[in-house]
Amino acid sequence: MFDYMLEAVSYIFIIYLFIYFIPSAIGYKKPNAKWIIGVNVLLGWTVIGWIIAMIWAVRKESKPDRSIEANQKRINKALQELEDSHKRGALSDIEYQIKRREIIFGPEEEKSGATEKIS
Numbered sequence: 001m002f003d004y005m006l007e008a009v010s011y012i013f014i015i016y017l018f019i020y021f022i023p024s025a026i027g028y029k030k031p032n033a034k035w036i037i038g039v040n041v042l043l044g045w046t047v048i049g050w051i052i053a054m055i056w057a058v059r060k061e062s063k064p065d066r067s068i069e070a071n072q073k074r075i076n077k078a079l080q081e082l083e084d085s086h087k088r089g090a091l092s093d094i095e096y097q098i099k100r101r102e103i104i105f106g107p108e109e110e111k112s113g114a115t116e117k118i119s
Contacts, residue, residue, distance in 0.1 A: 020044055027057030078103045 023044070027036035036057050043049025082103065086096040102108070 020050070023050065023053035023057040027053070030057065030061060032056070032061075075103060 021040065021044075023040045024037045027033055027040075030036060036053055039049055039056065040053035044053060079100065082091070082096065082099055085091050086093075091099065
């Protein structure tokens, strides 16, 4: 009788350990895997800690926006070309400043209303 109970408790304990470490298994490839595993191991027994570790493990990490990086490279290249033109004397100081501002901040749109010429 005692052997059957011991065997049943052993199976239950193995299943419990399997469930306990699910957040660690899911999150081990994440950039913050050390934190996920730490929360899971140290606070998983509180159930709230296990839920936090599980949410953290399955949550999709935000990736840096590639369009920002590409845009930054384009801006740097345009600024370098503009500076080269200015150094060669193809642009005056004022033209250089205007074009530089347009590259960095975008072209200024003409404002309608008060700035329109009255004919």
